[in-house]
Amino acid sequence: MGMNGAVAIIDALFLGLYVGPEALGAVTLMFPVFMLLVALSTLVSSGMASQVARYLGAGDIDRAQAVFVGAHGLALLVCGILVGSFALVGAKMAQLFAGGAGPLADMGQTYISIMILFSPIMFTLSLNSDTMRSEGHLGLMAGVSLLVSLLNILFNYVLIAKLELGVAGSAYGTVLAQLVAFACLLVYRFRGKTALRPRAFLNHGLHSHWKQTLALGIPQSLNFLGVSLVSAAVLASLQLVESTTYADTVSAYGVITRITTFVILPLLGLSMAMQSIVGNNYGAEEWHRSNRGLGLAIAVAFIYCLLVEVGLILFAERIGSLFVDDQGVIGEIVRIMPVMMSLFVVGGPLLLLSYYFQAIGKAAQAALLGLTKPYLFAMPLVFLLPKMFGEAGIWWAGPTAELCLLTLAAVTLVNMKRRAGFRWGLFRQA
Template sequence: MSAGPASTAIENRLLTQPVGRLFVSNALPMAVVMSMGGLLNVIDGIFVGRFVGAQALASVSLAFPVVMLLTALTTLAGGGMSSLLARHLGAGARTQAGAVFAGAHGLALAISAALIAGALSVGPVIISALAAGNAAVAGGAQSYLLILILGAPIQFALGLHADALRNEGRAGQIAMLSVLVNLLNIGANYIAIVLFGLGVAGSAIGTVGAQTLGLALLLVLRERDRDLLPLGALRRHSWLSGWLQIFSLGLPLCLTFIGMALVSSVVLLVVGTTATNHATFIAAYGVVTRILGLAFLPQMAIALSTQSITGNNAGAGRLDRAGAALRLAMGSAFLWCLGVTLTGAFLGEPLGAMFSNDREVVSAVAAILRPMTALYVVTGPILVLALHFQAMGYPLRTAALTLTKPWLLTPALLLVLNAVAGIDGLWFAFPIADAALFVLALTLVVRNRLTAPISTTPHAKEAA
């Protein structure tokens, strides 16, 4: 089949390289880079749990929804900017690209200001409610979050410059800097938590310090590389322009992460009102979120690689290659998630013991992890399918597969199962939600007959 309109004088490896080699060469580096952030969270949790204690672990666990909110807001500015920036750069419109780059900085700064104002005004009340009145746990969480939120402008700027460099063809340099910054973050957290004895505040200080250094390195790189958008573009263009476009393009992925924060908040509220030893379960749930956060990132890398391959090949009319990549990616994600399911079933207690020497916390980790991962095997293939739909131009199907579970299924099931079965039945909300999402995905596959050729033009209803 002809490469069609995508054929140019410049070879596009996404259209010509064997699909298997193409998939591995894209997915493997991305998995390594993305897993570094998850590994940092795991090691940070080990430092806090082993060297500070179970109560400190509960404090940082209580902060997880807000940390996810920070991640979501980072993707809101950076993800929206990336879509516009890539198209302008591809068209050679560097002036427009510079304007988008500057506008994204203004939006990120406005979000930071609103976040800091909210943290100072209503933050303590929210944290106290999540802690179910446990003043010690709430106090640790407040200290931890205050430092991270005050450092949010640095986190957002780091995300913007990393996304810009990726769109400017510097993915390899971003990968190396990502590994370096995360290793520095691990070292800084160890020094602050263990050597200086700063506890949970030390974890936040180490994180902000490493982010500051990472941003400085990116600024130096941009200043020295004349092929990149110059830093002067931030002075020449208005920081108030393009906010609506950036916001609208970054919103879908942002909502996915906010949905994760919503689920975590519901869990913490339910545990706080149900469990008599709620601090133990909060600490254990925090351990589980770190483990599953690390497990999620490789499958996200697989899905993003599929998105790139599908989009390029569908645009060139090579649906055979897009289909082959989709099957390979879904199979790879299935095997990865099967490993996570087996780990949750049999290794819950050893994993819990890595984070804490409190036997109650260790037992609770195993009790939570087993049901939560019972049907985890379907989550990776569904995520791959969702981003395949996105690359094909079907936003409603993508939204159905990415937003239904965190925004509708899981919160409702958590409340119902807690009312019916208490804390022991609470965790079965996750596999039930996974089963329902699997049925939805299967329905979409059958309805749209993915085995048959699919038009590269989105249906009118979804394109609207």
């Protein structure tokens, strides 16, 4: 998780230092579309992984192979729809996000067109990485992830800093890194110890198990779709308030987005680790261990988020100057980042609660705490607050959404304490 966040940071550094703030702004404009790619990729891969893990565990190799093959067919269909849709409306979409034709729209279109055209590589790599997790090859999966991250940094340096390909270099760097990693996975599929070999494509149809894959993949993909929609809402709201510093503000938002990605991904890693530990102990009725695991995770998340929040607020100007030398963009970073990060210390523990309820089988509570922030709170607030407070209201939407989620979490925990008898609404009693 941390390596993926580091790639986002280094990519932004290369673009800001070697191309300019306009390149950062252009890539930021396409961030909602990129997150849509991630959401759709997660839809297929997570839905497939859940089935493959169960079938392999039950020794049903034939069904596991059918799901594996069918997921590739579904991924190709989704990618085909994406490529066709972008060919029809891609230019107009880029101009819409950029507030009209111009360099920002052109660079944004260049970047995202490459990502969409080569999306089958991204989808296939995601499928095979999640399959390795289902097969129990966690070390190999981590190695592939590390390889992609390191190659991405290397290719970005060569293509952006040395060959001066600009935003196209950023996109091609990502694609090339994924392509090399996929080639390594292909060698593993042919020669490694696995039941899911390429010859399975000769025995099963590409349309296998689509319904089940989609049904199981929707919950996780909705989280990434929420990120995509909130980002699009921020960009749309900036245009609605007719910001006079739109280009600088978008570039600053791009830097802040990369930074928040970097600091949130380790938090997601902590959440997943907590989920595994708590889930196993809760299932074994070792309540004291599951309680201790949750308590430790919340404490670590709180301390981590507090340190991150204080650091980003105090050193906003210095951090901004690492990415760009444009004083207008740096000034926007100094103005916006302290507001956006003002309640990060609350967001971390709240994120853990959603994963915790999922781990102990409380699907309703997990969905309530996991999905309401982007869909019910953040998106409406991005449009409502600027009507009362002007452009500054856009940046206060995130902290306000955290407060709303905190209130909802408190109500949920009180209800859990009353109905299930959990201490503090969280800890199962022996």
